[in-house]
Amino acid sequence: xxxxxxxxxxxxxxxxxxxxxxxxxxxxxxxxxxxxxxxxxxxxxxxxxxxxxxxxxxxxxxxxxxxxxxxxxxxxxxxxxxxxxxxxxxxxxxxxxxxxxxxxxxxxxxxxxxxxxxxxxxxxxxxxxxxxxxxxxxxxxxxxxxxxxxxxxxxxxxxxxxxxxxxxxxxxxxxxxxxxxxxxxxxxxxxxxxxxxxxxxxxxxxxxxxxxxxxxxxxxxxxxxxxxxxxxxxxxxxxxxxxxxxxxxxxxxxxxxxxxxxxxxxxxxxxxxxxxxxxxxxxxxxxxxxxxxxxxxxxxxxxxxxxxxxxxxxxxxxx
Amino acid sequence: xxxxxxxxxxxxxxxxxxxxxxxxxxxxxxxxxxxxxxxxxxxxxxxxxxxxxxxxxxxxxxxxxxxxxxxxxxxxxxxxxxxxxxxxxxxxxxxxxxxxxxxxxxxxxxxxxxxxxxxxxxxxxxxxxxxxxxxxxxxxxxxxxxxxxxxxxxxxxxxxxxxxxxxxxxxxxxxxxxxxxxxxxxxxxxxxxxxxxxxxxxxxxxxxxxxxxxxxxxxxxxxxxxxxxxxxxxxxxxxxxxxxxxxxxxxxxxxxxxxxxxxxxxxxxxxxxxxxxxxxxxxxxxxxxxxxxxxxxxxxxxxxxx
Numbered sequence: 001x002x003x004x005x006x007x008x009x010x011x012x013x014x015x016x017x018x019x020x021x022x023x024x025x026x027x028x029x030x031x032x033x034x035x036x037x038x039x040x041x042x043x044x045x046x047x048x049x050x051x052x053x054x055x056x057x058x059x060x061x062x063x064x065x066x067x068x069x070x071x072x073x074x075x076x077x078x079x080x081x082x083x084x085x086x087x088x089x090x091x092x093x094x095x096x097x098x099x100x101x102x103x104x105x106x107x108x109x110x111x112x113x114x115x116x117x118x119x120x121x122x123x124x125x126x127x128x129x130x131x132x133x134x135x136x137x138x139x140x141x142x143x144x145x146x147x148x149x150x151x152x153x154x155x156x157x158x159x160x161x162x163x164x165x166x167x168x169x170x171x172x173x174x175x176x177x178x179x180x181x182x183x184x185x186x187x188x189x190x191x192x193x194x195x196x197x198x199x200x201x202x203x204x205x206x207x208x209x210x211x212x213x214x215x216x217x218x219x220x221x222x223x224x225x226x227x228x229x230x231x232x233x234x235x236x237x238x239x240x241x242x243x244x245x246x247x248x249x250x251x252x253x254x255x256x257x258x259x260x261x262x263x264x265x266x267x268x269x270x271x272x273x274x275x276x277x278x279x280x281x282x283x284x285x286x287x288x289x290x291x292x293x294x295x296x297x298x299x300x301x302x303x304x305x306x307x308x309x310x311x312x313x314x315x316x317x318x319x
Numbered sequence: 320x321x322x323x324x325x326x327x328x329x330x331x332x333x334x335x336x337x338x339x340x341x342x343x344x345x346x347x348x349x350x351x352x353x354x355x356x357x358x359x360x361x362x363x364x365x366x367x368x369x370x371x372x373x374x375x376x377x378x379x380x381x382x383x384x385x386x387x388x389x390x391x392x393x394x395x396x397x398x399x400x401x402x403x404x405x406x407x408x409x410x411x412x413x414x415x416x417x418x419x420x421x422x423x424x425x426x427x428x429x430x431x432x433x434x435x436x437x438x439x440x441x442x443x444x445x446x447x448x449x450x451x452x453x454x455x456x457x458x459x460x461x462x463x464x465x466x467x468x469x470x471x472x473x474x475x476x477x478x479x480x481x482x483x484x485x486x487x488x489x490x491x492x493x494x495x496x497x498x499x500x501x502x503x504x505x506x507x508x509x510x511x512x513x514x515x516x517x518x519x520x521x522x523x524x525x526x527x528x529x530x531x532x533x534x535x536x537x538x539x540x541x542x543x544x545x546x547x548x549x550x551x552x553x554x555x556x557x558x559x560x561x562x563x564x565x566x567x568x569x570x571x572x573x574x575x576x577x578x579x580x581x582x583x584x585x586x587x588x589x590x591x592x593x594x595x596x597x598x599x600x601x602x603x604x605x606x607x608x609x610x611x612x613x614x615x616x617x618x619x620x621x622x623x624x625x
Contacts, residue, residue: 023405027390052487109449152333155330155334156333156334156337156338159330159331159334159603159604159607160334160338160560160600160603161559161560161561161563161599161603162559163562163563163565164562164596164599164600164603167562167565168342168596171584171592192424244459247387248461251461251464252463252566255566256565256566256569256581258584268461271461271463271464272431274467275570278467278470278471279474279475279482281475283471283475284473286464286467287467287468287471290460290461290464290467290468293461293464294459294460294461294464297459297460298455298456298459299457301455301458301459302455
């Protein structure tokens, strides 16, 4: 026994087993080192894998909408008005999920609509991320006057309902895809600024940041290399929650006729058109677009939950 | 504590002031209501006359000053479209909207607390997974689409419940439940996560080791501590519901202030748009302030702080 322990100490190459991280059970949770948590939880959850696969498929559909959609989503054919889905009587061949009251193909409208949903969701969250990150970093690093200006603005914005801000801005600016992306970006920046500032405040006095400052690194290096790096996790988690929220908000505004213009196929507008023919029994025109939107949002939510649980296992659920 | 509340009150007033200013100024430079108000072939002199009578010929800053002065007296202007005071129009519709919002909140709270507690206490079982899946669907579906689906099922197919209008309890069922679904799902997730978090804390282990029954641990010790932070989010949801109910009011032809607002947008009825925005913001800010006070009162650690 003494021999083996001596062996281990003096020639580590002869170790019998490769290093395995210690596993411990605490209240039913298996302990996994932080750096492996993301991948571990990904491979252990079929739900997350499925959600990512569907998201990928939907994204591919959205990108190659021109090739995949059976017909032009804006094409109106009077002959094929209010046709039911393909498995029912009276259906017409290329319209797999039926047509709306103007003879537009529901499936094609969904495919093009998802493209708009994804575009609006990711681009506007991206813009609010950049704005919020910059302002939050400035507020947390510079402190003083600009911090109080920025944080007062954040307080004002967060003390009003999101949908009210979006509605008022859309009323003011009018319809349009670009305007909509911008408005939704404006409604989202405040939470980023607050999150990033909070993170920066919690680490700006830490020893490694002090040391970097003492070594003469400039503010840019410190901000990017020390503060920004630490803000990535909370910002990533926040984004995963913001994207589905913005997508639903876009659909809501478009449903009300305050979002994208009529010539842009969007899910919200497709549901609105379906709503008009609801009582004539044409259920497909409103139900299918909604189901597609729900699928997209649910998949993003699953991924968001996974990211949060894996990156911040002890965090309380943030909404 | 008193200073904290004063600061919150001051902040709420500031927000109110800023909102009124922004909405007023931007609305007035973004479009000309007279173009919609007057007939196409109206002579220019008539248009000028109308502009003067509405006070729209004065400089913007003067208009805003007048607006503030009148607003302080509860006068937010006369609706261009209805010819009645805008604030009165909005307040007349307020009870209908409040009825919808309060019912929605009650439905979601009454269902969410037991479901969330049950899911957390039976973590990992079929019940837990079913509640997670259900709440995932709930937070992923747009409420207005849920409303449309409900109309299809319960009004068009089964013909059990009316699809539009207000009056009896039956009219309230579909709008309130379709609006409640998202909050219900959100609350279930929050309560479940909060319970799971609290259940790992030391005082729960202490209670258990003292021999307190599991029922009592869950309902007395854990739930109480879960509900304190939950109050904040539930309260904020209630405020935002008032604005979010617009879409549901449209789907179910519910005669609330949201529909008034949507109609006002269509005809650029500035006074009504402003009145709606200010009333909604006021209620939202008041509810949030009340929630803050409640939170301080509920949590003894904050209550006893200086």
